[in-house]
Amino acid sequence: MLTQESLVRFRGAVSAYKDTPGSLIQVMHEAQGIFGCLSYEVEKTIAEEMNMPLADIYGVATFYSRFNLEPKGLYQINVCMGTACYVRGAQMILDKIIDMLGVGVGHTTADGYFSLEAGRCFGCCGLAPVMTVNEAVFGSLTVPGAEKIIRDYMKKAAGGE
Ligand code: FES
Numbered sequence: 460m461l462t463q464e465s466l467v468r469f470r471g472a473v474s475a476y477k478d479t480p481g482s483l484i485q486v487m488h489e490a491q492g493i494f495g496c497l498s499y500e501v502e503k504t505i506a507e508e509m510n511m512p513l514a515d516i517y518g519v520a521t522f523y524s525r526f527n528l529e530p531k532g533l534y535q536i537n538v539c540m541g542t543a544c545y546v547r548g549a550q551m552i553l554d555k556i557i558d559m560l561g562v563g564v565g566h567t568t569a570d571g572y573f574s575l576e577a578g579r580c581f582g583c584c585g586l587a588p589v590m591t592v593n594e595a596v597f598g599s600l601t602v603p604g605a606e607k608i609i610r611d612y613m614k615k616a617a618g619g620e
Contacts (some may be wrong), residue, residue, distance in 0.1 A: 461500050462581045469493050473508045473609040485508060486528060492509060496527040532574035534612050536560075537591045541580030552588055552605045553577060559609050572616040 472489040476482035486509060489549040494501045499518045501565040520526045536585060538544075538553045557563055560573050581589050586598025590605060597608055 460500075461494060461504070464492050466504070466568070469504065470508065470526055473505075477502045477509065481510070483516075484523075487516070487519060490527060491606045496530045497528075498528065504577050510548065528565075529567045529574070530571065533572050533616065534592055535574050535576065536609070537576040537581075539579070539581045539587070539589045540577045541584070541587075543580070543584035549588040550602075552600055553604050556590075556609055559606065559613075570616075573612070 469490060471572070472493065476486050476489075490501055490505055493499055497505075497516075502520060503513060505511075506516050509516075520528060520572055534562070536556060538549055538556065540549050540553065553564070556575060559573060560568055562568050562575060564575055564577045581591065581596070583596065583598060584588055586596070588600045589596065589598045590600060590606070591609075591611060592612060597605070600608075609618045
């Protein structure tokens with residue numbers, strides 16, 4: 460979030476890179492660490508500080524998947540779409556979760572509780588299809604099984620846990 464305090468921190472961090480060619484990625488990392496994501500306002504701030512066109516900042520932010528354009532949710536859901544998971548129905552699971560949350564991949568629900576990502580092979584193909592919610596790993600998923608897991612997290616979120 461852009462607060463006066465975070466802006467001061469950011470400007471302090473950026474001053475070290477400002478005149479170093481090729482330092483944009485580093486500056487964007489600093490910005491994501493300080494503000495939590497690279498929202499439109501944050502991208503505008505980077506453009507101003509680095510004296511660069513906003514379009515260039517946006518282009519880099521959208522090119523690298525490690526940059527988040529929106530704040531992450533309290534619960535970060537990541538559905539594996541690697542080959543082993545895909546052939547075992549990961550797309551149907553992902554579609555179900557999109558339906559339940561009302562947001563697509565790469566987005567966060569308006570209440571800030573859930574963000575959804577689609578990944579590539581989590582290294583546990585024997586458990587395919589797989590999804591993670593924060594640090595928890597769920598394997599051998601079915602559509603109803605994934606639905607129940609997400610519903611349980613929704614109850615947790617509603618209960619303030
Ligand atoms: S493809 Fe999903 S864990 Fe490997």
